[in-house]
Amino acid sequence: MSLRTHFLSSAMRVCAGMLIMAAVAPHGLSKAYAADASAQSQPEPLPLPPSVPTPQDVPYGGTISLKVNATDLPRHILSMQETIPLPANVVEKGGNFTLLYPMWLPGNHSPTGTIDQLGGLKIQAGGKQIPWVRDTVSVSAFHVQVPKGTHQLEVSYQLLTPVSPKEGRVVMTDVMVNVQWSAVSLYPAGYFTRQIQFKPQVVFPAGWSYGTALRADGAQSGNTITFKPVSFNVLEDSPIFSGKYFRKFDLTQDDKVPVTLNVMADRPEDLAATDEQIKAHRELVHQANLLFGSHHYDHYDFLLALTDKLGGIGLEHHQSSENSGPRGYFTHWDKTFAARDLLAHEFTHSWNGKYRRPADLWAANFNTPQRGSGLWVYEGQTQYWGYVLAARAGLMTAPQVEDALAEVAAVYDGRQGRTWRPLIDTTNDPIISQRAPQSWRSWSRSEDYYSEGQLIWLDVDTLIRKLSDNKKSLNDFASTFFGTHNGSFVTSTYQFDDVVQALNAVQPYDWATFLHQRVYDIRDHAPLDGFMRTGTRLVFTEKPSDYITSYSTLRHVTDFLFSLGFSVGKKGVLAEVLWGSPAWQAGVTRDQELVAVNGQAYDADDLKDVITAAKSKDGAPISLLLRDGDSFHTVSITYHGGLRYPHLDGKMDGLAAILAPVGGQPSAADHKE
Template sequence: MKRLAVSAALAALLLASAPAHAQTPPTPQTIPAAIDRAWPGVVHLDVDATDLNRRIYRVRETIPVEGAGPLTLFFPQWLPGEHGPTGPINQLGGLIFTANGQRVEWVRDALQPWAFHVVVPAGATELVAEFQHLSPTTGAQGRITMTAEMLNIQWEKMLLYPAGRFHRNITMQASVTLPEGWQYGTALRPTGAATGNTTTFQPVPLDVLVDSPMFAGEHYRQIDLDPGGRSPVMLNIVADEASNIAPTDDQIGILRSMVQQADRLFGARHYDHYDFLMAMTDRMGGIGLEHHRSSENSVDPAFFTEWDSQLGDRDLLSHEYTHSWDGKYRRPAGQDVANYNVPLQNELLWVYEGQTQFWGKVLAARSGLHSRQQALDALAMDAATYDNTVGREWRAMQDTVNDPIITQRRPIGWRSWQRSEDYYVEGQLIWLDADTLIRERTGGRKSLDDFARAFFGVEDGAYDENPYSFETVVETLNGVMEYDWAAFLRTRLDGHGPGAPLDGLARGGYRLVYTDTMSDYQKTLYGNLGRNDFVYSLGITTGGDNTIGSVLWNSPAFQQELAVGMQIIAVNGEAASAGNLRAAITAAKGTDAKIELIVRDNSHYRTVVFDYHEGLKYPHLERIAGTPDRLGDLFTARRR
């Protein structure tokens, strides 16, 4: 008791001797609910992006206030396109508020750590926040957004905004200071000529600012993808090396065809300008992220210069471009939230992402990003992967829409059993099923193209979001062709198989088969990725150092108790290599020969023996004789 009395007396003395302007931290407040009313004035956000060596963005934000008293500011938590609470608040540092030239203390909300409470002092008309956004300096810290040659500004990761308002109610004006000589691409429009290295952009609502990231770099080129078109569509390229930016006329023609084929598919544009942001890099972190008037796309530096081998990134642009219609203009109602700290509802991601996956692949084929055979080979790989996803025994595909929240794209050990965001590619297979069903039942007079025009192609020139529900999707499908679409969709979304929804392949005129030879597409793709495929034989993939990258649940490898991260040291008494393992599997086919591996698990070694005799297996699509080639028609370029 005496110790407490002394402590209280000391505290009183310290408070009495503190400077007059000192302020104790505010008492935690209740976070106000969002109301649909304009925030007064314009929030000015100034970003200095010149500290390339230390990868630090320095931010000064000036926020008009409504008067003295409690104020809560949010750091964005639920990020559009990431579908989860992934706002990297751990990358915010050095936060100091001032008003009237004096420091204003803050306290973080105990239950919502993305919220900061302050008390605005009497007489203040604005609150100034100064802080840093600390880009990771290695991949282990997160996605790198700044290198010596380029950077990626995502505004939502370097701003605070007033709680209690819809994001569209808050007007923002951003400026950015770039290194000397750098150029940039963004959907934002400048107010005029730059002042030195600083560019100030026109004021926009907060949601438009967040939807308008920037790529900037030392090596930059802009290419018009729709010369003379109804609205500008630009490709803005930054690269690690100037020599990477070398698209041929034919490659530019293919990208222009992609824009043209999208116009012919959707029949409308919901943007007044569009900017593809492309980073050709292996130094800045990879990304593929959609926005209404732009998209962030990271590709291999050799995307253009080694075109024939760069298949992994080939349909990225067509996927993200499709999102301007699917996910941005037409947005699931549960994604149309008041601000970035209201939880997103993901139940319709099989439309948002699944149908975008479908159209991204289709537009890639129709434009020439993929040849027809490459499109078929890629589809065969997708079909085989999901036909062997045994996790559907316990987990419906519909439940995987929760993975951006549950897993947040962290690595998992048993992909085929745990499942992970299967709404993308299995969603693609469901929409292929729907397309071929419509084609079959209408004698080829209609297809999912008609759905795309009816669902995404309405209100040409409208830019505001147009939310939808499950019932809206069903109603639009019925407008194309009467059918029990609700049952069709729910059976595939909520069912447990066995196997993936592959009826679309058969109706399309093809069946999934396995042979002992990789398709040219898979051979090129896996060669570029450094991946060796033994999934449909032993049940594993390996990397260049023979480390196991994946294990198929219930496969022979699973039965031998192999797991991701183990390393194969020897195959049948010889040093391990992908070639030796392929030869051993081939030699054991149809014989009594065993396949013997020595496997290392950290410091432990053991021998495993496979009694497997079915040979190598790689997926292909085989034509069904006497049936219409509906997949061929799906992948054919539209002439009008």
């Protein structure tokens, strides 16, 4: 039989069988088959495994030593050795002992722990290896069956950090390392992390310097730094920047509380800061102290990486901050100002976010879920003070901040997603999307509580000033709400009603309704009343502001957002397309490559000329040739609005008063590098 004949015969037999079954049970299965199926039991869910031990607010009873080797630069691997003394009840009886890898990280507002990078986990006791089992529900938990009489565990593992940005944030390069303790630590389950003591140690490449809020315990031994014992809460909150090219600048004020700007760079020439530039950073500390009337640290370390190799970061900590900036941060000072609110933002978090924190963002350990309902205060007001303090310190000029606020107002007033999604719901976005790229960000919204929250607090500030005849302002709220218990860095939590009560203590008003309308209600427009009260309004002109020029240069994008409705990144790739814009109406999407405009190869300046020429009502549509993968297609956009860039127009006196330095002159303390 040929292969073809065999297939045909098989097919005919199958068809015949189906005809027979149909004849026996014309309405479904045969009676015998149906009876057999009815006798089969239905599946039932398996019970979940026992839950990970709930944290208790009791001392752990021993100090865990942790050594990190940060010298394997070519392979981007951090290697750890951890010695964990065991509690008396485990020593006496043995049994299950659970170790946790931190997942819910303060400042990230979501379970972003890099558990996927953990490798080579080995647990030993007395020279013998002990097997471990990962929890199948809480996959960041590792169960260890400890033999009776075991006094301590020797644990070793690696962090297989990204070797390129395609895999995640790069934390190791040939000239710098960022050690984040949350990524390199395992800790015992069943305890509040403030009750677990760690003694950390790090080995750096030879000749490197470092900056951290941790303090060394005695003299340095070669390339190894041993730090004083701290609670796991403090350890996790005290990252390290270490680099080959490193400078430290003293920013300490008259109160003698040490503040240091620690800067590392890809190249030594990038560290060439002028006295005036460092004076502005010193003034940032001065202005923050005047604003809050307190501090909640006994020393503070700014950590700043000037790099295009290390992954970008802006993350707050109680006594330090992790920041990255462009290589020309100092050397191209006049062009990089759009990045200079970052240090002011993260410094503000020492008061707003670390000391005062929304109650649902505080947790007993780093594996307990958090909720972000108060992020419009935590991040929104910090975003506001970041701009204000940058201006007061001289890191940015008042006109630069005004231009930045104009851009914020234009973006969020035009964000179409506000028609269906209230601002409060965006506080869930750190968990929902974890900052993954979005196809239609202007429609889905993202973490809008940052910059729209900033506009809300401008609204609050100007209203307080108006109601009080300029006798009170948001400055008073900052000092009374964030300035309590001067010198303490014990977290003080709050809820919505506490914010309302504090505002009423500054200036009586129906703040509950005011805030509820702006945070919880759907609104067609962004809260722009703050501009109106300062005598300004949002307008558009054909010339980009200096801020947009700086911002676009730093991020390598060209902005056509408020005209055609898109921005263009490197190699002509569309970085964003606004929902409802002319480009959106024509079917343009992000990540397409803009190849040609009106038959000519894409050039940013040429496209600007084309948009300008199309202003005439009888002007021809703008033709765009787009590449989408291997496909090319042409779209036609009818648009006559010309180039449009946001600015503020009117009297700037009101904003100038907000952005002006507070108090007297900068500190006269003697500062030495």
